[in-house]
Structure formats: structure tokens, C-alpha cells
Amino acid sequence: MARTPQDYDDIPGTFVFDAERSREGYGINMFCMSLMKDENRKAFRANEAEYLKRFKLTPEQIDAILKRDYNRMLELGGNIYFTAKLGATDGHSFQHLAAVMTGSSQQDYAAMMLGGGRSVEGNRSRSGKDKPARSKSKSKSSAKKSSAKRK
């Protein structure tokens, strides 16, 4: 079943961890949570595919985990606070993961943050509603419109 369209799907580069993704990604997040235990980290490292059989995961989710495709994991219901535990198990800093998800080198990502971060300008909306939200009621109604369009 296709995802129910949501107003926040209009935010670019963002996978909101909502109730639907939480349901879909339960296995991913429980797998990540299991990595808080050293014995589990060892078992996972010894045979990743075998270890993943302990969890209820779809073939797409297994593929995303094995490939360390962090954006795909988020899309399939992973949550960043959980998937970060997989990154830590691989010995990566959080900044490394952030760089991977944004498709930049860690150096470039770090430089961007030092420079004040990613600007919101040009990053507000897929549908071109790229104006600061001024009137609450206005932004609400336009959000409704955009989700209606996608239907």
C-alpha cells in the first residue's frame, strides 16, 4: 500500500519519521537498538546477513542495511537516532553519517556547519512555496493544497 501523502512530504531532503514509518521500520529500529549490546555487535560483524534474520525485515530493508544506504533506511522507516547506532558500530562519527546522507565529503560538511549550516533559502519546499512562513493560516492552507495536488 502506498504511503498516505502528507503535507510535510513537500519538505525537500527529509524523511519524517511518522507513525506510518514507525510501523514500517520497526524491524530496522529494533535491529539498530540491539547494537547497544557488545555481544550483538560482535555477532552482527561476524555475519551481517545471518544476524539480520533475527529481525522482521523486508528484502529492501535488508539491502539498505547491508549497503549502509542511510537515506534509504530512513525512507523505509528507520529513525536517525537508531540508525546512528549502526554508524557507531561501524566506528563512524555522527558527522560522517551526516556527510553520507547529504552526499558530501565529511570535510565539506564540517566546513558548511562552521560556516553557519545549510541555509533554509531554497530548501523549504519541493513545490516551490519557498517563502518564509509568515501567516500561520496561509502556510496551512497552501500545505493542504500541495498534498491535494499529489493525490
Added chain:
Amino acid sequence: MARIIAGVGSSHVPAIGAALDNGKTEEPYWKRVFSGFEKSKQWMAQAKPDVAIVVYNDHASAFSVEMIPTFALGCAAEFPPADEGWGPRPVPVVKGHPALAAHIAQSVILDEFDLTIVNKMEVDHGLTVPMNLLFGQPKDAWPCPVIPLAVNVVMYPPPTGHRCYMLGKAIRKAVESYPEDLNVVIFGTGGLSHQISGPRAGLINSKWDKSFLDNLTRDPKKLTRIPHIEYMREAGAEGIEMVMWLIMRGALDDKVDEVYRFYTVPASNTAVGHIILENRRKAAGKSRSAGKARAAGKSRQAAARKSTQRIASKGTR
């Protein structure tokens, strides 16, 4: 009677905790962040609260996806620091205030806020980092008991800003109906703008943050009308945790004195925001004749006010 004397807003960036734990506070990058909290520590040392209520969120430490309570009130006698993957943070065990916590639970549930009661819980950086920033790094014990209030801001939807604000009001009512004479400080933590997930990670919106802080002091009701999508669009997918600051604000007087503010970008992936708001004493709920008896407390407050100065937005851009 117990009363809420002040509210503290503070980011709870995990890297700040790591910098403290690994002795990096003197590095220029971190000094920029920590220097903004020096006056806050002085303020807190003078305010000397008897209890702190700390509104924060758990980050897959105490709660996984097995249970996702919207509001969880810590009623235990103590809350050990959680192991977040690098061993528990080397901070003292957080002592609770079970009697006041139970009183708050009973009062706010009857006020129609359906809290989850937690009698066993570990606390992660979401709670301990703001405590470090305001109380420093005590070796053996924190200077006062703490009532943790964990809010779900990890799974969408978190409670609305309005709901948070109203819960703050209910908490205030509960505190003020507690018979013991206690001074309470309430913390709202998290934020400010940041996104740490997906291709848009790294988003910072200083303009929006500044407006949030301005309205927090002057016009919090305006903030209660911000829809979730605006938080996520303007302040980042994870910036939505700023709704927790509205619980703190709701627990204060309508008119407050902003005694301190600090803002800097970045700490790790996040804009760091911090504010201290004091209730005006005459609104503390006691009769005016009681004011004289509290003269000592009053001058303490005045001294605290003098020793802190408002620092205007001081970001890197």
C-alpha cells in the same frame, strides 16, 4: 507552598556532553559554546533551586520503539545516566523528588493531561547536558533533586506546541498546590534549529531561532499557534523538539523578565540556544505581606539579575 521561580531554555546537543567528558572545553570551537553558559552557572548558583523539573527527550536510550509515551514523568528516587554506546556519561546519578513528582502526576492527570508514570528510567544526554551547562560538572552529586519529564519528539507527531504550553500551566498549578516551601526551576531543552537526518541535514535557520526566542519572552501564545510543518520546514526535521520549550514557558507567568540569552552556531550539527526567564516575584502566588519575609530571597534574585546581563544574539553569522 512551592513555586516556580524561573525557566531555563537550553539546547542539549550530545557533542557538548562529549566535549565535557573528554576535556575539550578549552578548545576554541568549544570555548565559544561554553563561554555562553558562564553567566548562567553564576545565575543558577545564586538562584539555588530546591528542585529542577527538566523537560527533555530521550534519544533511543530509555525508550526504544517498543514504547513511545508522549509525556513520561519520572517519579523514581533516582535516574542513572544511560549508556548511549560509549558507556554511561561520567556524571552523578540524578536524584529525583518522588513526592513532588507524584503530586504533579496526580494533579495534572486530573487536569486532563494523561501522563505516563515512570518509576524506573535511565536518562541520556537530553537531560544531563543542560544540567552540566547550568550546574557545571559536580563530582559526586547534583546540587538539587530533578524531576525528568520526557516528551516524545522522536516519532511524529510530537504533542502540539499548544498542548505543551497548556501542560506547563497545569504543572505550575500542581507545583503551587504542593504544601512544602520549595523554589522550583523548570528547564525546556532541545533545539534550536537543526536537521540531522536525510539529504537536508545541516539545516540551520538563525533568523527563525531568534524570532522564536523573542516570542518566547514576549508573546509565547503566538508560538503556540505554530503548526508542526512550520517547525520542520523552517527549523529542520529535528528542530521540532523546540515544542518542549513551550512546556517551560507555560509554567511561567504571562509576563517574565528575560535575564539572559545566548545563541551560537554551530555545536556539531545544531544551533545552540539558551535563555533564562524569571517570574516576577509579586506574581509568585504568595500574599504581599509574605513579601517581607522573603526579602532575603528577593535580594538574592536581584543580585542574580544584576550579575547576569543580557547578551544579544551572538551567532557566527
